[in-house]
Amino acid sequence: MIKRVHFPSSPLPYLLVAPQIAITIVFFIWPAGQAMYQSFLIEDAFGFGREFVWFENFEILFEDPLYADVFIRTIFFSVMVAALSMFLSLILAGFADRVVKGATIYRTLLIWPYAVAPVLAGALWVFMFNPSVGIIAYWLDLIGVDWNHFLNGGQAMALIVFAASWKQIAYNFLFYLAAMQAIPKSMIEAAAIDGAGPAKRFWTIIFPLVSPTTFFLLVINIVYAFFDTFGIIHAVTEGGPAGSTVTLVYKVYSDGFIGLDLGGSAAQSVILMAMVIGLTVIQFRYVERRVDY
Amino acid sequence: MSNISLDYVRKSYGPSEVIHGISGSIQQGEFVVIVGPSGCGKSTLLRMIAGLESITGGEIQIGKRVVNKLEPAQRNIAMVFQNYALYPHMSVFDNMSYGLKIRKVPKEEIRRRVEETAEILELTPYLKRSPRQLSGGQRQRVAMGRAIVREPDVFLFDEPLSNLDAKLRVQMRLEIKKLQERLGITSVYVTHDQVEAMTLGHRLMVLNAGSVEQFGTPIDLYDKPATLFVATFIGSPAMNILNGTVSEDASSIILPEGEVIPLGMRLNAQAGASVNLGMRPEHIRLATNGNALFSFKSDVIEELGADTIIHADFGKATSSMAVRLDGIHRVSSGTQFSFAIDPENLHVFDPESGKRIN
Ligand SMILES: Nc1ncnc2c1ncn2[C@@H]1O[C@H](COP(=O)(O)OP(=O)(O)OP(=O)(O)O)[C@@H](O)[C@H]1O
Ligand SMILES: [Mg+2]
Numbered sequence: 001m002i003k004r005v006h007f008p009s010s011p012l013p014y015l016l017v018a019p020q021i022a023i024t025i026v027f028f029i030w031p032a033g034q035a036m037y038q039s040f041l042i043e044d045a046f047g048f049g050r051e052f053v054w055f056e057n058f059e060i061l062f063e064d065p066l067y068a069d070v071f072i073r074t075i076f077f078s079v080m081v082a083a084l085s086m087f088l089s090l091i092l093a094g095f096a097d098r099v100v101k102g103a104t105i106y107r108t109l110l111i112w113p114y115a116v117a118p119v120l121a122g123a124l125w126v127f128m129f130n131p132s133v134g135i136i137a138y139w140l141d142l143i144g145v146d147w148n149h150f151l152n153g154g155q156a157m158a159l160i161v162f163a164a165s166w167k168q169i170a171y172n173f174l175f176y177l178a179a180m181q182a183i184p185k186s187m188i189e190a191a192a193i194d195g196a197g198p199a200k201r202f203w204t205i206i207f208p209l210v211s212p213t214t215f216f217l218l219v220i221n222i223v224y225a226f227f228d229t230f231g232i233i234h235a236v237t238e239g240g241p242a243g244s245t246v247t248l249v250y251k252v253y254s255d256g257f258i259g260l261d262l263g264g265s266a267a268q269s270v271i272l273m274a275m276v277i278g279l280t281v282i283q284f285r286y287v288e289r290r291v292d293y
Numbered sequence: 294m295s296n297i298s299l300d301y302v303r304k305s306y307g308p309s310e311v312i313h314g315i316s317g318s319i320q321q322g323e324f325v326v327i328v329g330p331s332g333c334g335k336s337t338l339l340r341m342i343a344g345l346e347s348i349t350g351g352e353i354q355i356g357k358r359v360v361n362k363l364e365p366a367q368r369n370i371a372m373v374f375q376n377y378a379l380y381p382h383m384s385v386f387d388n389m390s391y392g393l394k395i396r397k398v399p400k401e402e403i404r405r406r407v408e409e410t411a412e413i414l415e416l417t418p419y420l421k422r423s424p425r426q427l428s429g430g431q432r433q434r435v436a437m438g439r440a441i442v443r444e445p446d447v448f449l450f451d452e453p454l455s456n457l458d459a460k461l462r463v464q465m466r467l468e469i470k471k472l473q474e475r476l477g478i479t480s481v482y483v484t485h486d487q488v489e490a491m492t493l494g495h496r497l498m499v500l501n502a503g504s505v506e507q508f509g510t511p512i513d514l515y516d517k518p519a520t521l522f523v524a525t526f527i528g529s530p531a532m533n534i535l536n537g538t539v540s541e542d543a544s545s546i547i548l549p550e551g552e553v554i555p556l557g558m559r560l561n562a563q564a565g566a567s568v569n570l571g572m573r574p575e576h577i578r579l580a581t582n583g584n585a586l587f588s589f590k591s592d593v594i595e596e597l598g599a600d601t602i603i604h605a606d607f608g609k610a611t612s613s614m615a616v617r618l619d620g621i622h623r624v625s626s627g628t629q630f631s632f633a634i635d636p637e638n639l640h641v642f643d644p645e646s647g648k649r650i651n
Contacts, residue, residue: 194392
């Protein structure tokens with residue numbers, strides 16, 4: 001038998017959580033319900049009539065080869081962003097963990113990108129890589145790379161991967177650094193005495209010991225790349241050239257607001273919603289149950 | 294196996310110096326214990342030998358090499374840490390073989406050496422386990438195994454037993470001593486526990502506030518403590534320290550109450566100079582007819598079976614005093630006792646410098 005603690009019933013607890021519940025309902029549950037409802041409708045081209053069609057919007061989507069392309073592209077994009085930003089922040093945190101002098105300055109500088117708004121971050125990268133005036137495009141030109149992400153889809157993809165990863169490095173860095181600083185110093189010293197150099201220690205001791213953080217960040221970064229990169233893509237490529245940087249989230253926007261296919265767009269967002277729920281479940285079940293030594 | 298020599302070794306953290314020029318040499322195969330109160334710099338000194346702390350001044354030699362600038366890995370030492378510092382993501386076997394793998398020892402030999410070491414330490418059944426699945430004592434053994442298997446020139450221990458319970462500590466202490474004798478590897482062992490130090494070490498380096506008070510065999514330290522600090526640090530219950538003055542002919546000490554304690558020798562000191570007189574509780578005897586040197590009324594009596602400890606406030610000017618008598622003495626508190634002590638068991642110190650003067 002589970003013992004329950006009984007409190008005298010009072011409206012106060014309900015009052016205290018009411019604002020939070022109201023916000024959740026107005027800004028999350030209600031729009032989600034709307035999207036769900038919308039995804040079952042097809043509007044005619046002029047917006048005069050709508051027809052309840054059950055799953056037809058979903059059927060159309062799943063039969064659309066373009067949607068499959070976008071799906072695969074989004075997975076590629078997410079994996080690239082997660083891999084690149086996690087790898088870079090792991091290395092940076094590894095160095096920051098060893099720094100003795102000026103550690104705070106170094107860390108503060110590394111955290112700054114996190115404070116930059118996505119659209120600004122995007123604008124920054126667009127400017128640096130601008131084929132005619134960008135400094136990096138100029139350097140690339142010097143080493144014989146003809147950079148033009150307005151025309152070259154591969155380069156456009158690379159650019160949004162860079163921009164999105166850069167934005168996420170600070171976040172990953174903080175988690176990695178915290179995880180590394182939680183490793184007892186004597187363990188690293190024991191490895192040093194055992195003859196392992198800094199690189200060997202990093203890959204055989206530190207990296208395995210921060211693996212719970214790696215797993216946690218992997219989920220977070222995938223979620224970020226999937227759902228949270230609209231601003232960057234919008235600022236950098238607007239999905240172009242020729243749709244080569246359109247991801248799932250971006251497609252929701254372009255189909256719904258540009259193409260005015262509200263039903264199709266809503267169906268896509270329902271699919272995204274299901275994915276977020278799935279990832280959240282994974283995170284709760286596997287990540288929050290931290291591996292501790 | 295190597296000898297270690299310290300030559301005026303110093304360490305500063307910023308402006309504050311914590312090790313003030315320590316010298317001493319440790320013979321090949323010797324077991325030296327660095328002992329001292331908390332914060333005196335024991336760990337710092339050990340870590341300087343290991344290469345985990347930089348050396349501010351002086352020179353450390355291991356074997357024929359000056360190691361000041363060498364990385365820990367190049368010094369061919371092994372260290373056992375207080376928290377064991379086992380690699381939690383590796384099995385016991387991998388923990389023990391890590392150093393060998395890095396040194397590119399052939400696989401077959403690694404296996405042979407790890408299994409041999411595990412046999413010695415009775416770890417064979419646990420080789421596949423992870424450190425998490427071991428008890429404190431077993432972890433301690435794995436940490437030892439990781440050090441032994443490398444066959445280093447020098448073993449360093451930083452309070453390896455302080456996380457164990459009292460009983461296990463005594464048992465592991467014996468095992469470490471046996472192991473060191475069997476392997477004959479030069480060892481430096483840090484502890485703040487004087488009993489551990491006395492039982493383990495061939496020689497003890499007593500450290501106080503970053504300086505060596507005395508470096509000698511346990512018996513040296515017990516019989517001829519060089520300073521007041523060593524005198525009170527070594528021995529339990531601690532040595533009684535009484536205030537006194539040097540007699541006219543400098544061959545005895547006069548206690549504040551007027552008792553005269555003959556020294557059996559002439560002190561090189563001014564008559565009337567004040568000194569500290571030390572007597573170990575176990576050296577004080579009950580006086581038999583007429584040879585009483587001093588007497589007092591007992592206060593608390595501790596009957597321990599093997600011996601009896603009598604505590605008392607002695608005279609006006611001194612603090613409490615303890616006497617340890619062999620066997621059982623059924624006495625009640627408030628009894629007046631007369632005591633005697635042999636002159637060779639007296640220790641006289643200069644209160645200014647704390648140095649021994651007899
Ligand atoms: N990184 C550091 N920066 C400044 N002072 C330090 C540092 N490490 C140690 N100290 C100081 O050096 C002195 C010696 O420290 P150490 O750790 O060697 O003591 P210890 O004898 O091992 O003590 P314990 O028995 O408590 O382990 C202490 O006073 C300590 O405050
Ligand atoms: Mg210490």
